[in-house]
Amino acid sequence: MTQLEYALSGIVTKEMRIVAEYEGVDEEFILEGVKKGEIVIPSNINHKNLIPKGIGRGLSTKVNANIGTSDAYPEIEKEIEKLNVAVKAGADAVMDLSTGGDINQSRRKILENSPVPVGTVPMYQAAVESISKYGSIVAMPEEFIFEVIEEQAKDGVDFITVHCGLTFESLKKLKDNGRVMDIVSRGGSFTIAWMLHNDKENPLYKHFDRLLDIAKKYDITLSLGDGLRPGCLEDATDSAQIQELIILGELVKRARKAGVQVMVEGPGHVPIDQIEANVKLQKQLCHNAPFYVLGPIVTDIAPGYDHITSAIGGAIAAASGADFLCYVTPAEHLGLPDKEDVKEGVIAAKIAAHAADIAKGVKGAKEKDLTMARARKALNWDEQIKLSIDPDKAFKYRINKNISTAKTCSMCGKFCAMKIVSEYLGTSAMTC
């Protein structure tokens, strides 16, 4: 049975208990959330070493890190290093987006080493292997995508991105209205190429029930992908994007009815003033399914800094109700991230998620800041470093910029406001 089916039967699973404990909420709250489909717990029955996490309404905002080989960088070892860096930095999930080297091997190694839920985009493997097996992506038999999904499911993948809403109906909106960047989703582009070449409907839409059967068998959570997500601000919130979202909303209902856990993916590149509307629209059209946003990044002009453009967008999205942030690294739009990029990306997304959790009133969020504020007021540096989102970096800054015995810091030195005010207001027991 899936977590959703257990919830519908009123059974609190081990996974629900772990999630409840982690979030500091009642088991009943998790049970109700899963039952309504407002919370998902991606946890494939075959992912043995998984520590499950919950994603959805009322829970802390989660962060995903994309890793995986590419044609130019096929080494699995590097991706395992990135996995470890991502988890250490606080990633709540990873996606293996491998398209280079031995894809099965990459995925299995990542699953074996990952304590966090692992997602994939099965269309990547299907497309890449179609080239060697059938000569091209477009020559892929419909059967093959389902074979790949089944194989990945058996391995223990916890959630899969499936671009089921990319249909001729949504594609028509794209063609009718035009776009600056058309389609920037890789899975979306493979799907479109296949559809146009074969003049056939997207198999993941047409045979959605078959997908549901596999998902149900292994309790894979479907992450309904937005193949038509905007690739630049100019294309944001257009008819193609929203048409696809409408279809995804319909599929959410079908998935839930089948007892399959489901969440919905969102943009992408979105101007600040459209982010809240995008979140509210998704929540409404998709019946409060958890919303997994890819960024969003809030300007197109900052390659090298897209961990920052997406931290801005992600914070606003999560504060507006998005539940799951896909990180963006400084390497986005320029190349495959290395492990330093992965770390920067995870930390930036964690900052966005945490800042949003304070705004959303998530349990325990603002208390962390209060503890830090007290350590700061007391000029307790050891405590400040310990409470930092990245203690290693905070420590490096502290020792490089200050003499070790300094009570204050080198920005204000003896003119530290904390110190002066404490002396005059007598509000702290601190002595300098």
Added chain:
Amino acid sequence: MTQLEYALSGIVTKEMRIVAEYEGVDEEFILEGVKKGEIVIPSNINHKNLIPKGIGRGLSTKVNANIGTSDAYPEIEKEIEKLNVAVKAGADAVMDLSTGGDINQSRRKILENSPVPVGTVPMYQAAVESISKYGSIVAMPEEFIFEVIEEQAKDGVDFITVHCGLTFESLKKLKDNGRVMDIVSRGGSFTIAWMLHNDKENPLYKHFDRLLDIAKKYDITLSLGDGLRPGCLEDATDSAQIQELIILGELVKRARKAGVQVMVEGPGHVPIDQIEANVKLQKQLCHNAPFYVLGPIVTDIAPGYDHITSAIGGAIAAASGADFLCYVTPAEHLGLPDKEDVKEGVIAAKIAAHAADIAKGVKGAKEKDLTMARARKALNWDEQIKLSIDPDKAFKYRINKNISTAKTCSMCGKFCAMKIVSEYLGTSAMTC
């Protein structure tokens, strides 16, 4: 005459013309904005090499970089390097916050080398020099702060932060209601110490007219400082902060009446869900005076990454109507920033400002993103790098992660969505 007085007389100055041209708006628009006090053009009559910038309603959001010596780092040369780095990265203004070494010398060197408006916090110099002259900060004669201001004004400082709203009235709110971090503003802490020790009202409030006389003489723009800005999320938007803001609003009227340009400073540490309210409140209470925010940073727990926490807050603030963002560097809360930190801080704030300008509909903002989107769609890498907010960094990423002849990038390689979709939709003339 000040820019405000010229505007009130209906005269378009050279400074207004330069600002109008830079912003791509009519001179009349600038004239009207300055006349109403909704736009300021900080431009001391003695700052000879200044290229003036406008700050306020309808204009692009501006970014300030704080530089200046400290006790631990008194070398002026390093600060001139930081000035150059900041201006190259796109800072629209700098503040010289020197408190170490020869403060007059620092300021004069910075003014001499700065094409952008230079601000200071005169209380810093007054306090630091009071220690050598009078034995302590609290022993400072009232006269001395005005002498320092006059001297800085003569040198050509374009805007000064003056914590005039930190009065016994606002301090009472702090004492009555308590705070986790009391006062974190350096100028605020000096002022409070002086007030409590001498049991006398803040001289910058009591003798505000004298301040106005100096400001008027040199056309210094007053930046009414928020000495009671919150130093942690828990203290945000409390009665002390708002009491001070009410007083600042009253002083805005008095400054305008005297023909003195004035803007108002704001927080600080603010949770995401309180930022818009803070901006609207300032605009209302301060009669639409330009709003200069210090961040705001949206979580206390990310020392080492406060350029990111403040990019999130700054973007939301500016999109809500704030006009001027004071950068925050990764070194904030840990030590004095070095030139790398300065660059990171300026770029992060520029990203926030630009993303907000798109949301605010500032002229020319979204067009930059559209041009980038077109270059991306065409896989034109030279153009993408040229259009980047930091071409050096984008170029480094590109060459380090890709072979030089690659048309696509190493993230997707031959599976590039741009490439595949262009082939199938026939929307681009690109050939691979």
